[in-house]
Amino acid sequence: MDAPISAKAALLQALISGPGYGLDLIERVKKQTNGKLELGQGSVYPALRDLEREGFLDSYEGEPMPERGGRPRRYYKLNALGARAAMEQREVVWGVFGVPGLEGA
Amino acid sequence: MKKPLKRPRLKSVKEPLRLDGTLMRSDAVSGEPRSRRANINNVRKQILEIRRVVWIEQEALAELQKSGMRLGVREQASPSAPAQRATTRALSAASRAFALIEVIVPKRIASEEIGDALEVIERLLIEGRPVWQIYVKLIATVFWVLAHAARDVVKGPAGQKTPARKR
Numbered sequence A: 001m002d003a004p005i006s007a008k009a010a011l012l013q014a015l016i017s018g019p020g021y022g023l024d025l026i027e028r029v030k031k032q033t034n035g036k037l038e039l040g041q042g043s044v045y046p047a048l049r050d051l052e053r054e055g056f057l058d059s060y061e062g063e064p065m066p067e068r069g070g071r072p073r074r075y076y077k078l079n080a081l082g083a084r085a086a087m088e089q090r091e092v093v094w095g096v097f098g099v100p101g102l103e104g105a
Numbered sequence B: 001m002k003k004p005l006k007r008p009r010l011k012s013v014k015e016p017l018r019l020d021g022t023l024m025r026s027d028a029v030s031g032e033p034r035s036r037r038a039n040i041n042n043v044r045k046q047i048l049e050i051r052r053v054v055w056i057e058q059e060a061l062a063e064l065q066k067s068g069m070r071l072g073v074r075e076q077a078s079p080s081a082p083a084q085r086a087t088t089r090a091l092s093a094a095s096r097a098f099a100l101i102e103v104i105v106p107k108r109i110a111s112e113e114i115g116d117a118l119e120v121i122e123r124l125l126i127e128g129r130p131v132w133q134i135y136v137k138l139i140a141t142v143f144w145v146l147a148h149a150a151r152d153v154v155k156g157p158a159g160q161k162t163p164a165r166k167r
Helices: A007-015 A022-032 A041-053 A080-097 B026-031 B034-066 B068-077 B081-104 B107-126 B131-155
Strands: A057-065 A071-078 B017-019 B022-024
Touching: A007 A022, A007 A041, A007 A071, A007 A080, A022 A041, A022 B107, A041 A057, A041 A071, A041 B107, A041 B131, A071 A080, A071 B107, B034 B081, B081 B107, B081 B131, B107 B131
Parallel strands: none
Antiparallel strands: A057 A071, B017 B022
């Protein structure tokens, strides 16, 4: 069966809890969905770049790290537009799946 | 106890550089004619690249030595020297392949995706996973980095913002 939400939607939700980099976001999505949704290397980076292009995310480089061969991590964070989109999306998903206590909210 | 590896400076080289059989310090470059300065700077860039690759390999070797304690424990039960050699070969192949594709893909993709892949490979090593998993990760990374670089060519580099879609 297809994943219940797209990679972009999952990443927006994962970024609500704070900035993160590719590998960290893959882990976050896996943890938040109890391992039900596992993003791959092939989908997470294009989705992050698309979200940045569309203006939902900002990104910045961290410090170069020896375990990455001197390469820095690239962190992504929600901007105001992204945060609003993430919250709207959450409400839509809750509405569709009928989270108790939210009907008619 | 071994001294930790020192990361090479990536921005400037103060040591003498050998060019056309002569030694030259970086502060002497400014007095040179423009065409010669370009040559010197090219050589300097190449030296920096070589140093970086060597540094990656040294780091990988240091990681291997760190996990040597665990390998050493296994050695008591069964000789694992071939396994250790295979791991070294895999790490060396990874660093060479990554250094190679880094030349042809945009810097942002290279540093983001290859860096993350190196972190995963390090985790695989720490967890004592088999060497074939390192090769699988290496091949998958090379494939995806090239695919994403091609996608970036089509869609435009990341960081250029397009209007957000209405939701």
